[in-house]
Amino acid sequence: MSKMHVPAPPHGPVPWDKTLAQAMLLDMLRIRRMEEKAAELYGEQKIRGFLHLYIGEEAVATGTLRALTPDDNVIATYREHGHALLRGVPMNAIMAEMFGKQDGCSRGRGGSMHLFDRSRRFFGGQAIVAGALPLATGLALADKLSGRAGLSACFFGEGAMAEGAFHEAMNLAVLWRLPVLFCCENNFYAMGTALARSESQTDLCAKAGAYGLPTVQVDGMDVVAVLQAVKGAADTVRQGGGPVFVELRTYRFRAHSMFDPDLYRPREEIDAWKTRGPIHTYTARLKAQGLLTEAEFLALDAAAQQEVEASVAFAEASPWEPVEDLLHDVYTPPGAT
C-alpha cells in the first residue's frame, strides 16, 4: 500500500447567499443522516442484502444534482441513495425500498441498489459496474433523435473506467455528439482495489480525454467546487457540442459494503481524508463567513434527523407485497404503459 497524497481540506469563500448555502448543507445532512440510520438498521436486520454507503462522498451528488434540471435524465450506480434523495425521491419511499416494502420507490422489488423513479427521470440504481454508461448514451440518443431538451447525467465510479462498457459508451457519445454528462466519482478504490493497481493510466481525465471530449477534474469533497464545475460542464453539454467528462475526486469513509472488512486501506489514509470531510469543512466555512450559526446548524441537523425518523416509521408501517403478486412486473400487462 503506497502512501496516497491527501490534499488540504476544502477552504475559501462560499459564493452563495445564505439560503442556497444552507440548502446545500441540508442536502448533505439529509444523505448523511439517512445513511447512518440505514447502517444502524442493517445491524438490526431491517435492511438486508447489499448496502453501499455514500458517507464521505455527499458533496458529489449534492453539487452535481443542484446543477441539473427536472428535464435531465439521471442514472447512477448501486451507491445511489443520495442521488435518488436529492433528485426528489421522498426519503420515505427510499427507506421503504431498503426495507423491501411495497411503498418503496421500486415497490420493494429492487432494494438499496435499485432505486427508480420514473416521474423524476431517475433511471436507477444500476448495479452492474459501468452498466449505466451505455444506457445514458442511449437516453441521450433518444433525446437527440426526438428533439427533447435535457441532458443525461451518468454517475459511475472510477472502477467502471476499466470496463469495456466505459470505452464503448464514451466512443459512441463523442462520435454522435450526444448530450451526456459523464460524472466519474473517483473514490480511489474499486471495491478493494486501489486506482494504481487497476488502471494503467491513473490520470482519469487524460484517459477519458483520449476520446476527444472536454474533461474537468474537481475536488469532490468541496460542494462549492462541485456545483461550479458541474454547472460549467452541463452548460457545455447543453450547448450541443457533445458530452463532457467530470472527474469528482472523493473518498468513502465507510467500507465498500456492509460485508467489507476494509483491510486494504491504511488507517492513516482514511483519517487524513476524514479531515477533508465534505460536511464539517463546509460547515466551518459557512460559520467563518457568517452564513450559518451553530443554532442554525443544529436546526438543520434536527430537521434531517426528523425526516429520517419519519421515514423509518413509514417503512415499518408499509405492507409487504403479497406472495401472490410474485410474478408481477416481469412483462408489461396489457393496457399498462
Next chain:
Amino acid sequence: MGRRISYRDALREGLREALQADPRVFLMGEDVGCYGGTYAVSKGLLEEFGPERIRDTPLSELGFVGAGVGAALGGMRPIVEIMTVNFSLLALDPIVNTAAMLRHMSGGQFSVPLVIRMATGAGRQVAAQHSNSFEGWFAHVPGLRVLAPATVTDARGMLALALADPDPVLIFEHAQLYNTEGELSDTDSVDLCSAQVRRTGTEVSLITYGGCLPKALEAADTLAGQGISAEVIDLRVLRPLDDATVMASVRKCRRAVVVAEGWRSGSLAAEVMARISEQAFFDLDAPLARVCSEEVPIPYPRHLEEAALPQAHKIVATVQALLGPAP
C-alpha cells in the same frame, strides 16, 4: 396464392413499413447503413431514411445494445441489429441484466420496448466462432420474448408486432434462411404467442423452429414416401413456449421428435421434451427423441459440419427407430 418473396426481402419489407409507420423507430447496428447490412437485409434503407434512422455503429456490441436499451427507455422504438448471435455474447449484460430485468426491479415503472434482431445458426462452413445457435440461452430468461421466424410470412410480419410489444423482443433469423423463398400467406396469422402446424400428420410430431423447419419438412416428405405420417410443428416463439399447440399435436400423434440446432445438453429441445413429459406423458406410445447438434464446436470442413448438425436423414432415421421395425 400469395406473392413470392425471399426471406431477406420479407424482412426488409417489414423494416421499411416499421420505419414508415412510426418516427420513433430507427435501426442501428454494424454495417446496417452504407454496407447495406451484412446479410443485405437493410440494403437501400439508408438512402430512403437517412443516417439518423439507419445508423451505422462502431464494433461495440456492449455499447450499442446498451444504448438501444437507453433509447427505448428514452421513448424511442429502436431496432438493434447484432450481426450474428455469436457477437451477442459481447452484449449479454445489457440484454439479460438490464433489458430483461428493468421492469421488474423498478417495480413496474420502466418497460423496455426494444427489438434486437440477429442472425443465428450454422451451415455455411464459417467454422466454430460464427456458427452458434444460442437462442435457447435467451429463451431461458424471464422478461424477454424470443422469436424465430422461419417462413417469409413470419419474417415480414413479426417485426411490427415486436415493435408494438412494450417489452424487449429478440428476433433470431437463421442465416440459412435469408436466401430461401416462399409465398407470403394471406391466411396464416402472425402473432407472438403461438406455434404453428406447418404440416399435418398423425403418427409422429416433429417439433422444430427456425433453420431446422425446412429440414423437418423435408424429412416429413421422405417419411410420407415410406407410409409414415409426420406432423410438423414450428414453434416460432421460443419464449413464451406455446404448450397447447405442442401438446395437442403430441396427444394426437403419440410420438414426438424435437429438432433443434443447439447442442442437446441443457437445450431448448430438452425444455420442450421436459414439458411434454410433464403434460402428455401418458399419451405417449414411445420415448421422446430429439435431433440436435452434436456436442462439438461446429467444424469447418463441409462433411464434418453436416455431420454435426441436424439433417433430414437424421430426423428420418430417428422417427424410424421410434416406430420400430415394420410389423
